[in-house]
Amino acid sequence: MSDYLWILFVVLYIVLAPFIGGMIAGIDRKITARMQGRYGPPLLQPFYDVLKLMQKENIVVNKHQKLYVLCSLIFIIVAGAIFFAGGDLLLSIFALALASIFLVIAAYSTYSPYAYLGAERELIQIMAYEPMVILTIVGMYIATGSFSVTDIGAYEGLLVLKLPAMFVGFVYILTIKIRKSPFDISMSHHAHQEIVRGLTTEFSGKELAYIEISHWYENVMLLGLVYLFFASNPILAVLVLVATYFLEILIDNVNSRLKWQSVLFSTWLVAFVLGIANIAVLGFLKYFL
Amino acid sequence: MGKRTVVPFGPQHPVLPEPIHLDLVLEDEKVVEAIPSIGFVHRGLEKLVEKRDYQEMAYVSERICGICSFVHGHGYCETLEGLFQVEVPDRAKFLRIMWGELSRMHSHLLWLGLMADAFGFESLFMQAWRLREKILDIFEQTTGGRIIHSVCKVGGLWRDVPEDMLKKIVETLEGMEGELQELANVFLKDYTVQKRTQGLGKMSAEEAFECGAMGPMLRGSGVAMDMRGLGQSGYEHLKFDPVVEQGGDCYARTNVRIREVFQSIDLIKQAIGLMPEGSIENKVKGSPEGECLVRMEQPRGQVIYYAKANGTRHLERFRVRTPTFANIMPLLNMLPGCDLADVPILVLTIDPCISCTER
Amino acid sequence: MGLGVMGKTVMRNLFGKPATVMYPVVKKEFYPTTRGSILYDESTCNYCTLCAKRCPSQAITVDRAEKVWRIDRKRCLTCNFCISVCNKDSLSCVQEYAAPVVKEFDSWLFQAERIAGEKIEGLEGQEGFSDKDA
Numbered sequence: 127m128s129d130y131l132w133i134l135f136v137v138l139y140i141v142l143a144p145f146i147g148g149m150i151a152g153i154d155r156k157i158t159a160r161m162q163g164r165y166g167p168p169l170l171q172p173f174y175d176v177l178k179l180m181q182k183e184n185i186v187v188n189k190h191q192k193l194y195v196l197c198s199l200i201f202i203i204v205a206g207a208i209f210f211a212g213g214d215l216l217l218s219i220f221a222l223a224l225a226s227i228f229l230v231i232a233a234y235s236t237y238s239p240y241a242y243l244g245a246e247r248e249l250i251q252i253m254a255y256e257p258m259v260i261l262t263i264v265g266m267y268i269a270t271g272s273f274s275v276t277d278i279g280a281y282e283g284l285l286v287l288k289l290p291a292m293f294v295g296f297v298y299i300l301t302i303k304i305r306k307s308p309f310d311i312s313m314s315h316h317a318h319q320e321i322v323r324g325l326t327t328e329f330s331g332k333e334l335a336y337i338e339i340s341h342w343y344e345n346v347m348l349l350g351l352v353y354l355f356f357a358s359n360p361i362l363a364v365l366v367l368v369a370t371y372f373l374e375i376l377i378d379n380v381n382s383r384l385k386w387q388s389v390l391f392s393t394w395l396v397a398f399v400l401g402i403a404n405i406a407v408l409g410f411l412k413y414f415l
Numbered sequence: 416m417g418k419r420t421v422v423p424f425g426p427q428h429p430v431l432p433e434p435i436h437l438d439l440v441l442e443d444e445k446v447v448e449a450i451p452s453i454g455f456v457h458r459g460l461e462k463l464v465e466k467r468d469y470q471e472m473a474y475v476s477e478r479i480c481g482i483c484s485f486v487h488g489h490g491y492c493e494t495l496e497g498l499f500q501v502e503v504p505d506r507a508k509f510l511r512i513m514w515g516e517l518s519r520m521h522s523h524l525l526w527l528g529l530m531a532d533a534f535g536f537e538s539l540f541m542q543a544w545r546l547r548e549k550i551l552d553i554f555e556q557t558t559g560g561r562i563i564h565s566v567c568k569v570g571g572l573w574r575d576v577p578e579d580m581l582k583k584i585v586e587t588l589e590g591m592e593g594e595l596q597e598l599a600n601v602f603l604k605d606y607t608v609q610k611r612t613q614g615l616g617k618m619s620a621e622e623a624f625e626c627g628a629m630g631p632m633l634r635g636s637g638v639a640m641d642m643r644g645l646g647q648s649g650y651e652h653l654k655f656d657p658v659v660e661q662g663g664d665c666y667a668r669t670n671v672r673i674r675e676v677f678q679s680i681d682l683i684k685q686a687i688g689l690m691p692e693g694s695i696e697n698k699v700k701g702s703p704e705g706e707c708l709v710r711m712e713q714p715r716g717q718v719i720y721y722a723k724a725n726g727t728r729h730l731e732r733f734r735v736r737t738p739t740f741a742n743i744m745p746l747l748n749m750l751p752g753c754d755l756a757d758v759p760i761l762v763l764t765i766d767p768c769i770s771c772t773e774r
Numbered sequence: 775m776g777l778g779v780m781g782k783t784v785m786r787n788l789f790g791k792p793a794t795v796m797y798p799v800v801k802k803e804f805y806p807t808t809r810g811s812i813l814y815d816e817s818t819c820n821y822c823t824l825c826a827k828r829c830p831s832q833a834i835t836v837d838r839a840e841k842v843w844r845i846d847r848k849r850c851l852t853c854n855f856c857i858s859v860c861n862k863d864s865l866s867c868v869q870e871y872a873a874p875v876v877k878e879f880d881s882w883l884f885q886a887e888r889i890a891g892e893k894i895e896g897l898e899g900q901e902g903f904s905d906k907d908a
Contacts, residue, residue: 382611383534385754
């Protein structure tokens with residue numbers, strides 16, 4: 127990537143990602159509603175929600191909540207910026223993990239029993255999906271020889287042909303990251319559950335708006351990661367993105383929510399079986415043939 | 416040894432249909448103890464007998480609860496008919512059975528929707544309530560209201576149902592059976608639903624009987640007790656067996672309620688087939704005197720009505736013992752030892768109708 | 775975790791018509807038996823006050839001397855008891871119930887013509903309000 131092109135990509139990401147993420151969220155709600163037999167909200171509803179939340183009164187439990195939520199938002203933007211600037215993939219993923227931890231600390235700092243339970247479950251969620259994400263990055267390194275997003279994106283040939291099992295595993299944990307059933311144990315987007323609103327129980331007003339916007343940034347970045355698997359053929363990649371998201375919505379609507387023990391177990395099983403098998407096969411092919 | 420926290424569950428909670436308060440003592444997401452408190456919806460309806468005479472009290476009685484409203488009205492009228500010692504004509508009895516079974520169907524479908532919502536499966540919740548709308552439409556076409564029917568009076572009924580309407584009811588119910596079967600398949604055969612309900616809240620037959628469980632709670636543990644088998648108010652002409660399952664856990668109770676929906680369709684078809692012509696009312700004059708006790712089968716279990724009168728137009732005492740009140744004890748026995756994620760499912764498996772419990 | 779069991783229903787819903795109704799833009803169809811509101815016929819009433827005594831929620835007030843009949847629509851349950859006790863048949867049932875209120879709370883709010891800015895057939899000229907505050 128030329129010396130100044132990456133600045134353009136970063137700026138585009140920071141400015142456009144909320145709009146793209148919001149539109150994806152709006153389409154998601156509309157399709158979910160039609161699957162359930164209702165009309166559904168207008169497509170721009172997430173934007174109306176965030177704008178209204180910005181005008182609401184902030185009932186703050188603890189002065190430090192705001193700081194932690196802002197840190198979480200900033201680090202998600204940083205993670206996405208590193209990713210779209212073509213930087214180091216490992217650094218980007220760890221910045222994302224840092225942002226999730228900030229959100230968990232924000233929930234813990236409120237002393238509410240429901241937020242506390244939601245924060246514990248969010249930590250278990252992080253523990254569940256991190257192995258798979260790291261195995262994916264390792265697989266990409268073995269396949270292309272580099273951790274940098276620019277090099278992986280410029281790889282000739284479809285990356286998914288070398289990492290098929292990895293792709294399946296990654297889509298499996300994508301369900302956890304975008305908070306959909308059966309894995310939405312800590313904070314579901316639309317269901318109400320036994321821990322009231324889970325992680326975001328004690329947030330209101332501008333903070334809740336920031337959390338919503340940070341989810342949009344995160345979704346765009348994750349979809350970018352899925353795009354990397356098909357980077358050499360952009361049209362195919364976009365089609366795969368649409369199909370994957372539709373599959374996630376379908377899975378959300380045909381499953382109930384599992385308990386955290388099932389989530390942790392099944393995700394680690396998938397990560398270790400699919401991820402390690404794929405890496406073992408790739409490594410064998412590269413170093414012995 | 417984890418730290419113990421106390422989580423207040425209710426009275427306002429998105430997963431509860433009605434306000435009940437449980438203080439859950441948790442140790443790392445496992446419930447150790449549960450302390451209930453009820454009384455948030457107490458309206459003093461039983462004291463209202465002093466102000467409303469026995470005919471108007473029928474309207475108050477059916478407003479005790481929105482879900483089981485027909486059975487309350489029916490039970491009140493039967494109790495007063497016992498006091499007056501007047502017999503209701505046969506056509507009225509069969510029509511009351513028909514409406515009672517329709518009420519049971521709509522209550523169980525409502526419960527199935529809430530159960531799906533409790534384990535995070537909203538599309539199933541919407542589907543169950545979509546089917547329930549057809550029954551509410553039948554209610555509106557025959558009685559005039561979707562939830563509050565106002566159709567039972569002391570001595571008979573206010574409204575009759577014409578023949579073509581009865582045929583239409585049978586057609587609608589037969590059309591519903593296919594979709595009901597699909598709904599039942601999702602509840603009983605889907606993997607994630609099975610993981611959430613099987614093995615949860617197990618109660619053996621003796622335990623259920625000892626702590627006073629009623630209705631599907633009891634029948635899901637293998638005890639065949641159904642108040643419709645007492646042979647009164649017209650049920651003696653119908654052929655049916657109580658629906659019993661042996662599992663004793665939440666899965667078995669879900670199965671009992673689903674099978675009861677199908678059984679109700681069958682009972683309605685039998686009742687409409689046997690419906691005689693005739694009047695729907697036996698006029699009642701004067702004031703009641705004496706005491707009377709009536710037991711009936713609500714969708715949630717056995718309900719007992721007691722009325723005492725002393726010769727004036729106002730009753731002296733009217734008491735209702737609802738099944739949810741009896742089912743709270745099994746709930747408190749089932750809660751210790753489960754995860755926090757199971758608490759909504761356990762609370763919903765007793766089918767809590769708290770507005771019945773505290774009138 | 776199969777898609778099969780619920781998947782069929784979900785896909786059928788996705789490509790079919792929604793089950794809900796866009797109320798209040800689309801009006802609900804009422805059945806002939808729906809209990810909506812009470813209709814009062816002044817010409818046949820003889821002010822015997824039986825309906826006022828019998829109403830379970832005390833929504834009807836009748837002044838025999840002044841020959842005035844009033845109903846508080848906020849308290850009326852449409853149980854139709856008043857219709858059954860009236861021996862002059864001056865009361866009957868109308869299918870439409872009061873539309874959702876969009877104006878500020880005002881004492882003349884529940885006069886029939888002013889409900890949601892629309893006239894309801896048959897309820898014109900009715901006394902629809904109560905001067906007792908609810």
